[in-house]
Amino acid sequence: MNLFGLSGHQRVDSLIQQAEEYRPSVVVCSDQERAGQYRFPELAGVRFQTGNQPLVELAQHPEVDTVLAAIVGRAGLESTWSAIEAGKTVALANKETLVMAGSRVMQMASQTGARILPVDSEHSAIFQAMQSGRAGEVRRVLLTASGGPFRDFDSEQLQSVTVEQALSHPTWKMGKKITVDSATMMNKALEIIEARWLFGLEPDQIDVIIHPQSIVHSLVEFKDSSVVAQMGPPDMKLPIQYALTYPERVAGPAPRLNFQEGICLEMEPADLDRFPALQLGFEVATVGGTSGAVLNAANESAVSAFLEKKISFCNIVTACRDVLNQHEFESDPSLEKLVSMDVWARKEISKWIA
Numbered sequence: 001m002n003l004f005g006l007s008g009h010q011r012v013d014s015l016i017q018q019a020e021e022y023r024p025s026v027v028v029c030s031d032q033e034r035a036g037q038y039r040f041p042e043l044a045g046v047r048f049q050t051g052n053q054p055l056v057e058l059a060q061h062p063e064v065d066t067v068l069a070a071i072v073g074r075a076g077l078e079s080t081w082s083a084i085e086a087g088k089t090v091a092l093a094n095k096e097t098l099v100m101a102g103s104r105v106m107q108m109a110s111q112t113g114a115r116i117l118p119v120d121s122e123h124s125a126i127f128q129a130m131q132s133g134r135a136g137e138v139r140r141v142l143l144t145a146s147g148g149p150f151r152d153f154d155s156e157q158l159q160s161v162t163v164e165q166a167l168s169h170p171t172w173k174m175g176k177k178i179t180v181d182s183a184t185m186m187n188k189a190l191e192i193i194e195a196r197w198l199f200g201l202e203p204d205q206i207d208v209i210i211h212p213q214s215i216v217h218s219l220v221e222f223k224d225s226s227v228v229a230q231m232g233p234p235d236m237k238l239p240i241q242y243a244l245t246y247p248e249r250v251a252g253p254a255p256r257l258n259f260q261e262g263i264c265l266e267m268e269p270a271d272l273d274r275f276p277a278l279q280l281g282f283e284v285a286t287v288g289g290t291s292g293a294v295l296n297a298a299n300e301s302a303v304s305a306f307l308e309k310k311i312s313f314c315n316i317v318t319a320c321r322d323v324l325n326q327h328e329f330e331s332d333p334s335l336e337k338l339v340s341m342d343v344w345a346r347k348e349i350s351k352w353i354a
């Protein structure tokens with residue numbers, strides 16, 4: 001495996017350090033302002049670039065066969081799209097591309113022959129479990145959710161959640177945006193939509209189950225009622241590796257489960273009343289069209305506003321619901337339309353907060 005290109009946004013120190021260690025041909029820092037504060041080292045054979053356009057060029061470069069798309073949020077759309085357009089194998093960690101434009105993206109992948117392999121741990125688990133049967137033999141999939149830090153909070157306790165509380169996830173160490181998404185369960189809502197497009201499932205074939213230990217990463221139930229689960233410690237090394245080595249399994253750095261310590265697995269149904277984000281996920285997975293782009297943008301904006309302490313925790317989902325209800329729905333939007341709906345939804349969230 002040869003690393004051809006590498007990109008980063010704000011963590012320029014880390015980007016430079018990895019460039020020095022791995023010497024890829026291209027290194028892109030997409031945050032131009034941030035990049036301006038650094039002096040990039042002179043490394044033989046390494047070209048440093050800044051801005052968003054180089055990301056698109058990198059994802060389509062003829063020497064690249066696999067693109068690991070791990071930019072968070074809507075910012076990952078153009079480069080992921082261009083990799084799919086160019087027929088690359090895409091190891092997809094950026095769920096928002098499928099949330100925003102799932103129908104278009106899957107259509108494009110089937111036209112260009114691009115293969116999309118999930119890196120999101122739940123979807124990697126489903127993908128792995130699905131290999132126990134054929135596509136037509138799947139009855140339903142069960143996405144597991146840790147339940148986040150507020151799994152046992154009642155509606156009243158949820159009203160007074162602080163930013164600090166929301167940022168302390170019990171089992172997974174992740175970036176701020178996705179940690180807040182886990183606390184509201186919006187992350188699971190986005191994953192419902194992601195699973196719907198990625199695996200071509202009907203929304204009623206998708207269920208969410210609360211599993212606090214985050215050891216079972218998701219399950220597939222087949223027509224004969226056999227349920228196949230994929231397990232491992234909560235760690236992203238395996239899902240990333242599997243997407244990069246598929247269909248091979250090779251020894252790697254992923255941690256192993258320790259059965260000597262004893263393992264306890266709890267599972268319980270998800271509460272859609274306390275966590276209404278899940279209702280939004282099922283709704284958007286059902287109606288499709290422009291609704292995914294609107295929900296995703298509204299949520300990204302609302303989460304930023306929450307982190308800046310401009311809105312309360314519960315209002316993240318309330319604001320998303322209101323903006324989703326207000327939007328002018330279109331069932332088969334172009335990519336341009338989806339991008340314009342994204343801009344619209346962000347403005348609506350600003351108005352909602354004001």
Ligand code: MG
Binds near residue numbers: 120121122123
């Ligand atoms: Mg996930």
